[in-house]
Amino acid sequence: MSTYQKADGTTTATQPLTTDMQLAGSAQPTLIYGWVNTFSYQGFDLNFLVRGVLGNKILNATLAGLNNPADARLQNIPRFTLGESPNDINAYLISDRFLESGSYLRLDNATLGYTLRPRTEYVKAIRLYVTGSNLFVITKYRGVDPEINIGGLTPGIDNNSFYPKTRTFTLGLTASF
DSSP states (O other), X not given: OOOEEOTTSOEESSOOOGGGOOOOOOSSOSEEEEEEEEEEETTEEEEEEEEEEESOEEEOHHHHHHOOXXXXXXSOOOGGGGGSOTTOTTTTSOOGGGEEEOOEEEEEEEXXXXXXXXXXXXXXXXXXXXXXXXXEXXXXXXXXXXXXXXXXXXXXXXXXXXXXXXXXXXXXXXXXX
């Protein structure tokens, strides 16, 4: 059964009042970082961008809304809900148990290329390359993507209101004449 702490320190099993709300974290990160670098060796080149944030909290309201143990007989439920009592009618209520770390590290993009220099008077160089975007994310956040809106009227709340980023790969060829 879910219990909630009231402002006076006592606990309750019913829905808490708005006067019982307390500050439990910030949607704004304490550090936003990024690193871009390019390496070259003989005809090869590697370029990448790593970025991320540290120190913010995300309210996983999507998980809270799906956390209804009584629905286990009717539909799919999150793995998180399997440990909940089916009699807990307040399991979906927003509380700090759905507050998670929003810190992440993302390899945003990387390009690996090789440049050939043919011995002709018409073509100076031919470069073959492969580029990947959104290659991986390291995070402890249980939602789809920890990179959610941290501005506006509801910063740091994941209400399943965005389309997840796609992973893309591009193969290319460039020529210099």
